[in-house]
Amino acid sequence: MRAAALLALCLAAPVAAQNVVTSPAPDRVGVTIYRDLSRGDQRPDRNWLNGYALISETRTIAIPAGESELRFEGVASGIIPQSAIIGGIPEGLVERNRDALLLSAGSLVDRALGQRVNLRRTDKATGKVSSEDAVVRSGSDGGVVLQTASGIEALRCTGLNETLLYDRVPAGLSARPTLSVKVRARQPLSATVTLSYLASGFDWQADYVAILSPDERTLQLQAWLTLASTDDTSFVGATTQAVAGRVNREAAEVPPAQAPELRLQCWPQETTSDVGSIAPTSAFDGVPPPPPPPPPAPAAMMSREIVVTGSRMTAERERLGDLQLYRIPEPVTVAARAQKQVGLLDQPSVRVQPVYRFAIDAGETAAESAGQLVLRSTNREAEGLGLPLPAGNLVLFRDGATRPLLIGEATVRDAAVGEKVEMVVSEATGVRARVTSNGKDGRAITLSNDRPVPVNAEVEFSQGGEVRIAGARLVRRDGKLFWLTSVPANGTATLTYRVRKP
Template sequence: MRRPASVRTCLLAAAAACAAAPPLPAAEITEMPDSTATDRTAVSVTVYNVGLGLVRETRVLRDVPHGVAALRFMDVPSRINPRTVHLASLDDPGGLVVLEQNYEFDLISPQKLMEKYVGREVEIVEQAEDLTTRSVRATLLSVNGGPVYRIGDRIVLNQTGKVTLPDVPPDLVPRPTLVWTIRNERAREHRVEASYLTDGMTWSADYVAVIAEDDASLGLTGWVTIDNRSGATFRDATLKLVAGDVRRVSARGVPMEESVATDRMRKAAAPQFAEESFFEYHLYTLGRPTTVKDNQTKQISLLQAERVPVSKTLLIRGQPWWFRNQRGTLTRDQKAEVVLRFDNTKKVGLGVPLPKGTIRVYKKDRSGAEQFVGEDAIDHTPRDETIRLHVGDAFDVVASQTQTDYDALSPRMSESAYEVVIRNHKDEDVTVTVREPVGGDWTLIRASHEGRKRDAGTLEFEIPVPANGQATLTYRVRVRW
């Protein structure tokens, strides 16, 4: 249906008027002063033992204008994960809104500056032998493999002299910076909280155990070692540590873990952390503010316990494949493992969750000097569990194991006899535990010493050995598999 001529004329006139009208002005963006670490009023750092840190910091933003503004949030870690950043106003959560976020990490460096000036004119200052200087104007053509200049109508390589630049390109920053475009309902001061995750922070536990002279008790001191390689310093921070196996997913979907170790602290100090259960982990909070510097390893006391009862075991282990076919001589001069065992219970002065780490064991010699006797790693250990440490192998207690008989009763059953000769070169009697991982459906036919079934696959003997003497264990087992 054709419109009347008068209507068509009005529509055309309106369209022409719209085309002639200027576009609506875009919202002006006000540049705010940079926010730096000096604006912080509080900061909390939670460190995980998988190479991860959670930072929550409070800053004051003064004179935030009404409308849309650009804020440069500086002094953040160079290893920050920008996808995890969250900003909120503590004074007016609904009045301050983040419209856009950019993480700028194109840092100023000689190479970057030269790259930004490719195609532009620079000044080269040369110094003569008489110390006079002259300036040459040149166009920088390339920096691949070294600078290439056009000076006049010539292409110049390996030009001597210092290159001076008129200014720093605006897209280079001196340090990693978060840049936010924000919208503010009304001009005012805001206290804001920014939270984010960063890589490059981790912690581990390290323990020092000093064995008593009679090997019957030990003193245990625990330390935490915090390693900060995040690219930022956090002054007067509230420090929290999370102990537990927190799962992380890398860009390829592969779980990641990290760990660090440290040497012994010479003197014990009072514990400074308060421990609490947190989700399926344990949280340790330092009872005072502390400064965590970039590229710093910090050690803080975690726990201390005295006179913890401990038992020492000399252990000879067998191998499961010894019981399936004919073998003959199994070992010669096998050293006994030295294993320490103690309970993590309140009754003995512990009874606290122990984060995974390394326990280093010392003992005083006759002069009273502490000597290192071995170390072992422990996993995260809840309270009321037993800790076992393999700290080394005995020098003076050795064993030889021999299969003295083998009888194949059927394709899936055999009987075999064994002899274990244990030699003790110490000036005191010892008891040696012989642990044989027999496996299968097994029966102890006979033995020279009483054997016990430690579990479904393990046969165990306790063998007394006199000082400067030896003891011989013989036994016969039937195995079906």
């Protein structure tokens, strides 16, 4: 009897509601962006960024006694939840969850299944407004079905303007990406909580701008650090860094956040183009709920939404083991779906060696081609460099009579201090090569130069047979055979050779 009475008492006792504590935004945030190394020399695709970021947040949270759910709103929409590290909670965590369902017209209906809502109708002819209670019996997938005192009906199938009103936002829905955790505390406390996690949808790039001197011997070289994000969350006043180097990282599959639309199935007095997604309002706190985040834009649209901002700040370089860390000295905003640039380096006088390069098939008997302008240097202080150069794109100008003129673009590869730097710039139509045949296996290559200054040239012989030259010396470099020569101003240089086919 006593056991039965105790059991009845326990069943009759009310179950204590779980506390929900929401942190709407971080007090401080740091963003460290890592490059997508798989793209090689290609520029980041601003519609599909495959780099990632380490987000570090600090939040002050009042934790009540007992078990509570802490909701971290405003995290990155590309958060990788399994990477999250949460510190500063004295008694630890019970569990953690990423809330992937965002507030939208469809998710409101889906979360209201079996619940009572208010159905408001407006007669288009008289303007009369009526309302009644209804119970949601079917969700957004195949049309919304409601049960009222009059029976079962489908939303928007009466010919009247209809909308649904909710007295509250259903639990578990948020207008912004959210990470939630469950904690226990013996007594109420105020905790400074640190949240760190990885997020996809970020990348960065070095963009170089250079002006070539008239004698083609020096460069004025500047570089910008371009940060890009396709995330839906903006990080305002963030301490921001970029990391260069190869970091071993395993791929992680993360389902995207969902904000389902509400699709209605009938339009008795309208056309299909007139009926779209219905946006229910809410009476929660007397104001409508915030709109859901926009879905990912198509590629053509997103390219127009990317915003580029520039700054005269210069990133400070630090060594991080085998990696290079570029720290932006002032807090900046890493905006949602945007691109930002800050200064990376400014080298006023970099010594370069211009070379006009040709690639010749040794078996060719008649051919003509333009030279490729290549600028070479060595990454050391004596040449005006001497600092790590992250990979990026170079836009090259030459001093003109009144203003600099664009002469080409190139790719800069990662170059450590002491390594060679090579920039393949543009095709030079004024420096050309012409191959002729003077016998069964005899050949001649003539380099012409219409410039008023002499130029250095190199000819790479590839495939087609073994090249034999009398009275001239060829250079072998990286397993390839080259003829190196100087072509006089407004003059020519000729090499005769024989080819023995394999």
